[in-house]
Each structure stands twice: as C-alpha cells, then as structure tokens.
Amino acid sequence: MRYDFLVPSCACPGCGVPLIGASNVWDGDKPQPGDASMCIKCGIISVFDAGMKLRPPTKKEFAKLSRDGRVQQMGMAHTAMRKDTKQ
Ligand SMILES: [Zn+2]
Numbered sequence: 001m002r003y004d005f006l007v008p009s010c011a012c013p014g015c016g017v018p019l020i021g022a023s024n025v026w027d028g029d030k031p032q033p034g035d036a037s038m039c040i041k042c043g044i045i046s047v048f049d050a051g052m053k054l055r056p057p058t059k060k061e062f063a064k065l066s067r068d069g070r071v072q073q074m075g076m077a078h079t080a081m082r083k084d085t086k087q
Pocket residue numbers: 012013014015016017039040041042043044
C-alpha cells in the first residue's frame with residue numbers, strides 16, 4: 001500500500017483495517033485533525049481526531065462531507081475501483 005504520510009496506528013471505524021499512513025489527494029499537504037479520510041478498503045468516510053486517529057464523523061460533519069464535491073468524486077472513484085478489482 002502506498003501512502004505519503006505516517007499517522008498513528010489505528011483502525012478504520014468501518015471495517016477495522018489497520019491504518020498506519022495516509023495520502024492527501026486534495027492538496028498534498030499532511031493530513032491534520034478534522035480532515036476527512038476515505039478507507040481504501042471499505043470506502044467509509046472518517047475524520048482524523050486530535051491524536052490523528054480515525055473516528056466516525058459527527059452528523060454535522062457527515063452532512064457537510066456528503067455535500068462536498070471532492071468527497072463525492074472520491075466515492076465514485078472508490079466504487080469504480082471496486083468494480084475493476086471484481087472483474
Ligand atoms: Zn474501512
């Protein structure tokens with residue numbers, strides 16, 4: 001798995017896959033607390049907490065992220081990737 005930044009070890013809140021690194025596909029900067037993350041395995045959106053571990057988004061964060069065109073594009077890319085790997 002390729003990633004650009006090491007983050008404290010944690011697990012995806014959706015599927016439990018271990019996470020030790022992340023890449024920022026939006027602006028290339030190191031992820032910060034409050035930034036969203038999409039799990040490459042299950043596609044769930046999580047948020048980095050103050051300790052840079054993933055947590056589920058609050059309802060307010062989820063509503064905001066759901067309207068973000070970049071998040072929508074990531075979701076479509078993840079869906080397309082999943083279809084490609086099933087063939
Ligand atoms: Zn996951």
